[in-house]
Amino acid sequence: MPCFGYFLFLCGMNQVLSSYPIWWSLAIGHQYSSLGTQPILCGSIPGLVPKQLRFCRNYVEIMPSVAEGVKIGIQECQHQFRGRRWNCTTVNDSLAIFGPVLDKATRESAFVHAIASAGVAFAVTRSCAEGSATICGCDTRHKGPPGEGWKWGGCSEDVEFGSMVSREFADARENRPDARSAMNRHNNEAGRTSIIDHMHLKCKCHGLSGSCEVKTCWWSQPDFRVIGDYLKDKYDSASEIVVEKHRESRGWVETLRPKYNFFKAPTERDLVYYENSPNFCEPNPETGSFGTRDRICNVTSHGIDGCDLLCCGRGHNTRTEKRKEKCHCIFHWCCYVSCQECIRVYDVHTCK
Amino acid sequence: MAGAIIENMSTKKLCIVGAILLIFQIIAFLVGGLIAPSPTTALPYVAIKCIDVQRTHQKVKWFMPWGPNQCEKIRDFDEALSRQIEANAIVFAVHIPLPTKEMSPWFQFMLYILHLDVAFKMNNHIKENAEITLDVSLAYRDDMYSEWKEMAHAIETRKLKCAFPYPKTIENEGRYYNCDVLPFMEIGTVAHKYYLVNIRIPVIEKKGINVGIGEIKDIRLVGIHQNGGFTKVWFAMKTFLTPSIFIIMVWYWRRITMMTRAPVLLEKVIFALGISMTFINIPVEWFSIGFDWTWMLLFADIRQGVFYAMLLSFWIIFCGEHIMDQNNRNRLSGYWKQVGPIAVGSFCLFVFDMCERGVQLKNPFYSIWTTDVGTELAMAFIIVAGICLCLYFLFLCFMVFQVFRNISGKQSSLPAMSKARRLHYEGLIFRFKFLMLISLACAAMTVIFFIVSQVTEGHWKWGDFTVEVNSAFFTGTYGMWNLYVFTLMFLYAPSHKNYGEDQSNGDLGVSGGEELQLTTTITHVDGPTEVYKLSRKNAQE
Numbered sequence: 001m002p003c004f005g006y007f008l009f010l011c012g013m014n015q016v017l018s019s020y021p022i023w024w025s026l027a028i029g030h031q032y033s034s035l036g037t038q039p040i041l042c043g044s045i046p047g048l049v050p051k052q053l054r055f056c057r058n059y060v061e062i063m064p065s066v067a068e069g070v071k072i073g074i075q076e077c078q079h080q081f082r083g084r085r086w087n088c089t090t091v092n093d094s095l096a097i098f099g100p101v102l103d104k105a106t107r108e109s110a111f112v113h114a115i116a117s118a119g120v121a122f123a124v125t126r127s128c129a130e131g132s133a134t135i136c137g138c139d140t141r142h143k144g145p146p147g148e149g150w151k152w153g154g155c156s157e158d159v160e161f162g163s164m165v166s167r168e169f170a171d172a173r174e175n176r177p178d179a180r181s182a183m184n185r186h187n188n189e190a191g192r193t194s195i196i197d198h199m200h201l202k203c204k205c206h207g208l209s210g211s212c213e214v215k216t217c218w219w220s221q222p223d224f225r226v227i228g229d230y231l232k233d234k235y236d237s238a239s240e241i242v243v244e245k246h247r248e249s250r251g252w253v254e255t256l257r258p259k260y261n262f263f264k265a266p267t268e269r270d271l272v273y274y275e276n277s278p279n280f281c282e283p284n285p286e287t288g289s290f291g292t293r294d295r296i297c298n299v300t301s302h303g304i305d306g307c308d309l310l311c312c313g314r315g316h317n318t319r320t321e322k323r324k325e326k327c328h329c330i331f332h333w334c335c336y337v338s339c340q341e342c343i344r345v346y347d348v349h350t351c352k
Numbered sequence: 353m354a355g356a357i358i359e360n361m362s363t364k365k366l367c368i369v370g371a372i373l374l375i376f377q378i379i380a381f382l383v384g385g386l387i388a389p390s391p392t393t394a395l396p397y398v399a400i401k402c403i404d405v406q407r408t409h410q411k412v413k414w415f416m417p418w419g420p421n422q423c424e425k426i427r428d429f430d431e432a433l434s435r436q437i438e439a440n441a442i443v444f445a446v447h448i449p450l451p452t453k454e455m456s457p458w459f460q461f462m463l464y465i466l467h468l469d470v471a472f473k474m475n476n477h478i479k480e481n482a483e484i485t486l487d488v489s490l491a492y493r494d495d496m497y498s499e500w501k502e503m504a505h506a507i508e509t510r511k512l513k514c515a516f517p518y519p520k521t522i523e524n525e526g527r528y529y530n531c532d533v534l535p536f537m538e539i540g541t542v543a544h545k546y547y548l549v550n551i552r553i554p555v556i557e558k559k560g561i562n563v564g565i566g567e568i569k570d571i572r573l574v575g576i577h578q579n580g581g582f583t584k585v586w587f588a589m590k591t592f593l594t595p596s597i598f599i600i601m602v603w604y605w606r607r608i609t610m611m612t613r614a615p616v617l618l619e620k621v622i623f624a625l626g627i628s629m630t631f632i633n634i635p636v637e638w639f640s641i642g643f644d645w646t647w648m649l650l651f652a653d654i655r656q657g658v659f660y661a662m663l664l665s666f667w668i669i670f671c672g673e674h675i676m677d678q679n680n681r682n683r684l685s686g687y688w689k690q691v692g693p694i695a696v697g698s699f700c701l702f703v704f705d706m707c708e709r710g711v712q713l714k715n716p717f718y719s720i721w722t723t724d725v726g727t728e729l730a731m732a733f734i735i736v737a738g739i740c741l742c743l744y745f746l747f748l749c750f751m752v753f754q755v756f757r758n759i760s761g762k763q764s765s766l767p768a769m770s771k772a773r774r775l776h777y778e779g780l781i782f783r784f785k786f787l788m789l790i791s792l793a794c795a796a797m798t799v800i801f802f803i804v805s806q807v808t809e810g811h812w813k814w815g816d817f818t819v820e821v822n823s824a825f826f827t828g829t830y831g832m833w834n835l836y837v838f839t840l841m842f843l844y845a846p847s848h849k850n851y852g853e854d855q856s857n858g859d860l861g862v863s864g865g866e867e868l869q870l871t872t873t874i875t876h877v878d879g880p881t882e883v884y885k886l887s888r889k890n891a892q893e
Contacts, residue, residue, distance in 0.1 A: 126398055130400055131417055151456045152389060209701050334433075335433045335442070336555070
């Protein structure tokens with residue numbers, strides 16, 4: 001398909017600028033934290049499309065949670081990929097916080113989009129429960145006399161509100177008719193769905209003498225690590241798709257189709273991608289690979305974090321290191337650790 | 353003068369009464385299913401971590417999580433560690449309800465559940481039998497700008513029941529334990545608009561307080577309250593049912609007193625059942641809208657308990673009075689064996705309820721389940737009550753069995769009896785079978801609807817149309833037992849009129865003129881009637 005390749009190359013250039021989720025840099029800047037004393041200036045957030053800007057201005061009080069959501073998404077990504085060749089590194093000096101890795105429609109892009117949109121839904125839901133945002137989802141769904149919604153029938157679940165915010169904000173820029181947009185939309189949705197799927201129901205009986213005559217149940221948000229594990233599984237089993245172009249009245253439209261008909265078609269819960277990942281062994285500024293040189297590897301492991309695989313067969317250096325460490329610690333539940341100092345000797349293996 | 357109304361009613365009239373009751377029953381379900389919202393709402397809250405900075409001289413007493421005068425917050429405890437803030441200076445603050453909302457007396461009660469997010473750390477495990485000590489205080493105010501007024505303050509301990517479902521390795525650091533939810537507080541009225549909960553978890557290393565409780569990441573509360581809409585529907589229903597049951601009760605008692613004989617035990621028990629039903633029905637809850645009566649929850653429990661005890665006693669006495677053997681009961685003391693377990697069981701539950709909800713009147717954070725002794729005591733009460741209930745049902749089953757055995761014995765000899773005796777026994781059998789049928793139907797319906805409402809998710813949806821199953825269950829069963837008592841008083845009231853002549857086609861119509869008493873195993877002040885003598889003679893044979 002030479003035509004297809006040519007098309008992608010042509011569009012590739014301007015696509016990079018328009019499609020990169022630069023607004024993720026919210027997660028890096030401290031000024032966007034919810035504990036900041038200054039309100040967020042929407043105009044100062046880089047890379048917002050007009051719809052996002054509008055959203056930000058209307059709902060400025062939930063923007064700290066959006067920032068927080070991207071942040072926990074990135075943290076979780078770094079946790080899940082900690083021993084792999086690509087370890088979800090963020091670049092500090094660029095607005096494109098993951099570097100050029102996300103320019104291609106790879107599995108990694110799919111995962112990052114999914115976890116970031118899941119993070120936004122998660123953090124917004126949480127901030128609703130904290131009371132940090134006043135516009136969370138009460139009142140709308142319930143019947144009863146108008147204006148009395150909450151007093152008449154209680155509240156709706158806030159996870160729907162969190163998902164809605166994530167959909168409105170994170171998907172706002174993915175409205176182009178090209179394949180990449182469709183892929184990002186799909187993966188964002190997969191991330192949000194994972195949050196809703198992992199809500200668990202808890203119940204309390206409080207009838208006569210505490211009997212189960214009256215039982216009230218509520219949905220409780222999971223630990224975000226659970227979402228990370230789940231999306232990591234989805235990353236490992238992500239579906240490859242191919243891009244199809246159709247001529248429609250509004251111009252060329254690209255749609256996605258499963259590549260292999262003999263596999264099960266990806267559902268809305270699966271991550272999809274259509275470009276192969278670089279191997280991330282050697283540094284390559286074009287693909288955004290940092291290479292694995294000087295990465296610490298695990299000499300006893302045969303997995304991806306083992307020195308063979310992580311160093312891509314280049315071998316590793318070993319040095320011994322003396323480290324001062326805290327030991328025999330007494331922890332309090334919060335904020336206080338009393339420790340002794342011990343010196344331990346470690347063998348540190350790094351890739352050549 | 354003839355027996356109960358039910359015997360003198362034609363099948364047609366009985367069917368009409370049945371149909372009317374059925375219509376009311378359906379209305380009761382529909383009121384709950386279509387008008388009312390779900391009975392209760394649970395709202396999750398996440399506590400904000402405030403720091404108690406003593407920088408200014410004036411001591412801050414209450415920490416607001418948001419809004420004007422909000423506290424200084426930290427996001428996580430790594431931040432606290434780097435800023436060298438102690439555990440004792442961290443205050444978890446929860447404002448009830450969420451911003452822009454306010455609480456209302458229509459919510460009737462508030463129940464809060466504590467949920468801890470504890471992260472696993474290799475060197476900071478949750479110890480075996482760990483207990484967490486909370487310094488909790490609760491304040492209220494009625495507008496956004498006035499000062500907070502303290503409502504309760506207590507130092508409470510709760511047992512941590514946590515399990516870690518993953519292997520305890522370094523890779524799994526940071527995952528959360530699965531912790532059971534803990535009871536936090538319960539308040540019987542919602543008289544104020546805003547509430548504020550401040551929780552501290554002080555560490556006193558010497559006494560081992562709050563040591564070895566793992567790394568607490570977050571405190572979450574879940575607030576449960578009755579929905580205002582449901583309360584309104586429920587009150588409306590009570591207000592409607594009270595006069596209906598009251599009127600039929602007065603009517604019933606008038607009929608009884610109009611008789612020449614004194615009322616028999618069964619008639620008194622039916623009347624008592626009516627009284628206990630009215631006791632439940634009287635909508636005293638209206639007062640909770642205007643007054644801060646925290647004991648309302650306890651009172652509702654007591655009323656409900658009285659009714660259950662009465663209903664169970666009624667069943668046993670009804671069976672006993674229809675056993676058709678020679679024993680002359682007609683005295684409550686004759687039933688001590690059967691009524692005893694009910695009394696003991698209800699008393700146990702009453703004591704348990706007083707220990708839980710009674711103490712909560714003083715300290716809303718109290719729960720009997722939090723201490724070992726309390727748990728054992730509570731379990732003991734509940735087990736004794738359970739045993740009593742089992743005992744009761746054994747007695748009841750045995751009695752029903754006895755009645756059926758006697759019925760089958762009588763039925764074979766019925767054709768050979770004289771007309772008066774035959775009518776007497778036919779009346780007894782019919783009355784018993786009828787009540788047996790409706791009691792079983794009501795009990796079965798209650799159980800079925802209970803199971804349905806527990807199993808399903810709370811509401812059924814057909815497009816835009818939602819049916820609140822839980823509300824329908826409550827209003828439906830409540831309506832059903834009201835109708836049950838109503839029917840009982842109506843159909844088992846003594847019949848004054850002689851329906852014999854104008855209703856000779858009725859299959860149970862008795863020919864007039866004969867002096868027949870078809871109430872219970874007849875004993876009245878004038879001494880045994882002819883029928884009684886006959887039956888007695890029969891029994892002796």
